[in-house]
Amino acid sequence: MTSNNSTNGTHSANNSAPVKDVSMVDLNNIDENTKNITQSLSQMNIDNPNELEPQPIMRNKSTLIFDDDDEIPPYSNHEEHASDIISDSGDEATHNTNVNYNTSNGQEQSQVDAASQEKMHQPQQRAPQQAQQQQTSNIMVPVDITWQQGGEKVYVTGSFTGWRKMIGLVPVPGQPGVLHVKLQLPPGTHKFRFIVDNELRFSDFLPTATDQMGNFVNYLEAVPRTHPDASLQQTHVANDQDGKLRQDQQQQQLSQQQAQKPAQPQGVTESNKSKKYPRSARSQIAFEIEQEPDDLGDGFTRFREEQPLKAVLEYTQDIPAVFTDPTVMEQYYLTLDQQQNNHQNLAWLTPPQLPPHLENVILNNYSSSSSDNSQNTSGSLPIPNHVVLHHLATSSIKHNTLCVASIVRYKRKYVTQILYAPLQ
């Protein structure tokens, strides 16, 4: 929790930044900062080595293609990214992730233009960010592994130790036959088994599956999860920040309109706020200055930069006609074309590029070579990254037969359905 607080502390320091320097221009900077942080976080999530193998990025691909040819490279013996490091200091990192995840969730919409903002990014902000990046790439998720079926000496071994090392479990006081160990594991799916008094066993109380060779194993998915307290606090802070931004903007608008009158009601809420969240003396001064009228006398007025109002967005259940009616869609794109002065004529006909995380098609890791197939009778596949779920992959059309595939969750497992249908 302490580390959590410190993270919140950084955030609030950011919050108070516009307050320190009176001018509202700083609000812009703040926006940028948060955007930039979000951007780097989202990059980290994608680049997370545990989830995706690094691979050459091929451009101009817009379709998920899997090959059902015979010339598939031999199936590389799949194992989850095994890490021998069971970090003891992982606790801190974990908490940080929790917070980070939250941040990125809340501000997904700002990721789009974040890339362009990066260039304007100030150098002194890079250092802490990089440090943060370092920290998050070592994300460890605390996982409790419990064995409740008795035994004297109980060990756990699994994909996280390359099936070599054994980690001892300790008896839980007061619960005979129950042993447990807390591990720090990288996010992802881990398979494991127990060694109970020199016998390899699986737990009847944990999810089970067969591995590629047909061995029955327990498995679990380590998901970086937000601590309930942390999330509560975080959203609270976020709301507060949001609310303040909006309020500041409102205040600005109002004060521009009624430059003569001090904005009394806003002032009241602000002071209420400052009671709840005590500010430093400097920020207190800043707020007081902020509340002074814009007309500074002698014909001087305070400089205000135009702040575009945030559009109020709403969610809807209705599908816009442009997606349902082909004629509307055509009209839409033709209009778009004309508006762009035909510089990018028919650019909309080219589908957008395939996001890099979709380029790893797990079906392409499936070998049809006989040596592997004799072992892999259950059609076992590598575990997919969740971002590829519900995407439609297709192979090139051969012999007038269309072949599509999609990965879906079935309970706590993943089914990759491949459907062959005639092209008619």
Next chain:
Amino acid sequence: MHNNVNGSSVDVEQELALNAIRQVLKSKTSYDVLPVSFRLIVLDTSLLVKKALNVLLQNSIVSAPLWDATTSRFAGLLTSDDFINVIQYCFSNPDKFDLVEKLQLNRLRDIERAIGAKPLETTSIHPSSSLYEACTVMLRSKSRRVPLIDKDEETHREIVVSVLTQYRLLKFIALNCRETHFLKKPISELNIISNSTVRSCSMTTPVIDVIQLLSEGNISSVPIVNENGVLVNVYEAVDVLGLIKGGIYNDLSLSVGEALMRRSDDFEGVYTCTENEKLSTLLDTIRKSSVHRFFVVNESGQLVGVLSLGDLLRYILVGSKKE
């Protein structure tokens, strides 16, 4: 039933081991034994039969669930039996060549009806049913595989989750039940070997006759023996897929020996055992290789019986056949 005095402790161990294995089969569901991530190849019923054959061969599989896109329902399993039916139909109706060439999977039933074959197996089980139940269903329906079908919670449409086979189940037992080491009784004492009814053929038998045997006996293979009754090879139901790969009709006059020349190089071989072998040894072999049946031979290699995976499963589930 077994009055072997010396083997009484072996008897007890065997019985205890069987009980332990049954316990595992009852406590684990079909869902439990699925890999965390796996593939499933499904064929649309509007696909042509010959295209479906290509898909099976391309993916080195011998069976696939069918999906009826018009009703959004599971439409049974396509197996080598269906191709055997088509071959037989072709053989008896050489004039219907064009029809067979344009045959869609959803018309397979017409073929079955025309030749009087037993209809496509459509039994299925829910993934949450126990392995024991899966075994029982397979033994009862005399099928070597059973599809796992669930209903989507939102759309209430059927989902084909996976297909469980006898081999997968036996391999699971062999790999994961330590108790199999205690199955030490010779298989001759278990009364599970089919010997009186084994149909065999010779290398010169026309392949169409062998296919006839496969279909009549609802068996997955016909052993090939020489003039001395020594086992030399086997013709499997899955071999018909390779036989008709290039077109069905010109190749039916081949002898079974010639037909076997088309078998791919990765053929696992013929697995044999003697009557004195133990179940633990057989399960060891199943663990290591994809065995689909054992031929029981004597010291001179002569065929004396056959032990199918179904025979093994039935014994594990319910014990020896009652006499």
